[in-house]
Amino acid sequence: xxxxxxxVALVTGSSRGIGRAxxxxxxxxxxxxxxxxxANSSAAADVVARIESAGGRAMSAQADVSDPDQVDGLFALVxxxxxxxxxxxxxxxxxxxxxxxxxxxxxxxxxxxxxxxSAFLCTKASLRGMLKARWGRIISIASVAGIxxxxxxxxxxxxxxxxxxFAKSIAKEVGSxxxxxxxxxxxxxxxxxxxxxxxxxxxxxxxxxxxGRFGQPEEVxxxxxxxxxxxxxxxxxxxxxxxxxxxx
Amino acid sequence: MERNEVSEKLTGVxxxxxxxxxxxxxxxxxxEEDLDVDSLGVVELLMALEDEFxxxxxxxxxESIMTVGQAVDLVHTKLNx
Numbered sequence: 268x269x270x271x272x273x274x275v276a277l278v279t280g281s282s283r284g285i286g287r288a289x290x291x292x293x294x295x296x297x298x299x300x301x302x303x304x305x306a307n308s309s310a311a312a313d314v315v316a317r318i319e320s321a322g323g324r325a326m327s328a329q330a331d332v333s334d335p336d337q338v339d340g341l342f343a344l345v346x347x348x349x350x351x352x353x354x355x356x357x358x359x360x361x362x363x364x365x366x367x368x369x370x371x372x373x374x375x376x377x378x379x380x381x382x383x384x385s386a387f388l389c390t391k392a393s394l395r396g397m398l399k400a401r402w403g404r405i406i407s408i409a410s411v412a413g414i415x416x417x418x419x420x421x422x423x424x425x426x427x428x429x430x431x432x433f434a435k436s437i438a439k440e441v442g443s444x445x446x447x448x449x450x451x452x453x454x455x456x457x458x459x460x461x462x463x464x465x466x467x468x469x470x471x472x473x474x475x476x477x478x479g480r481f482g483q484p485e486e487v488x489x490x491x492x493x494x495x496x497x498x499x500x501x502x503x504x505x506x507x508x509x510x511x512x513x514x515x
Numbered sequence: 516m517e518r519n520e521v522s523e524k525l526t527g528v529x530x531x532x533x534x535x536x537x538x539x540x541x542x543x544x545x546x547e548e549d550l551d552v553d554s555l556g557v558v559e560l561l562m563a564l565e566d567e568f569x570x571x572x573x574x575x576x577x578e579s580i581m582t583v584g585q586a587v588d589l590v591h592t593k594l595n596x
Binding site for chain 2: 395398444
């Protein structure tokens with residue numbers, strides 16, 4: 268932070284998991300944080316309470332960020348309460364894993380909508396204020412699945428690869444206006460999403476990680492905190508894998 | 516609002532928001548070719564005009580704006596609609 272009013276950070280899907288850790292981290296760094304959630308209001312309220320009890324500023328905001336009208340409503344609410352969004356973290360994501368031959372088109376579409384379309388809608392909505400401010404940070408949370416692909420996750424991997432190319436395109440489009448767009452690609456992180464994996468999968472996954480273990484959400488949040496700060500001013504269009512070396 | 520009033524205000528926005536030289540601004544001036552404003556700059560200008568004049572410029576109408584005169588006409592029409 269460079270003094271003055273605190274910057275406003277919106278983290279989509281931040282009531283749980285990696286998003287929650289990012290919200291807490293950005294609040295620690297002095298941002299006023301919008302904790303967006305789709306369904307779990309008590310978890311979102313808990314994140315806000317934790318931030319406020321540590322002396323930070325936060326608000327929770329319910330919105331399905333894959334829905335254009337709800338995104339409009341979300342940004343209108345944030346503008347009224349905190350001002351324009353300076354830091355956007357496109358984090359909201361779901362999985363609907365299945366072998367491709369068993370994957371329904373509904374499961375394909377819902378993953379693309381929640382993971383990729385939400386990034387498009389929220390980034391578009393954030394840009395107006397960022398352009399005016401000649402400063403902005405867009406950080407999209409992809410996955411190593413979007414780099415390497417993953418059996419059983421064709422929909423999820425495609426959505427994450429899409430986010431990577433989306434983020435790079437935005438980096439080129441608005442770089443001249445002081446706005447950066449980067450990607451953090453987590454590997455296996457201990458969250459509800461990976462809790463759903465079987466023990467056998469977890470063991471073989473850990474064995475493939477150079478660091479030999481799953482990561483913690485806070486370790487992903489560290490990278491996001493850096494990319495959201497002034498310290499990352501000459502970095503844009505990059506994909507930072509926070510994966511313990513699984514993509515090596 | 517009269518067209519020349521719109522034109523004056525718009526010139527003010529071009530100078531303050533996009534840092535253009537007021538001398539070069541006239542109705543025929545083409546944003547990209549004459550004023551060196553890139554396509555994103557035109558979008559930024561239209562956003563600034565929306566704020567300045569309190570009008571809404573839909574994307575499909577914004578895409579046809581190439582010259583200063585076209586931008587003045589569009590805002591003028593919106594204000595008198």
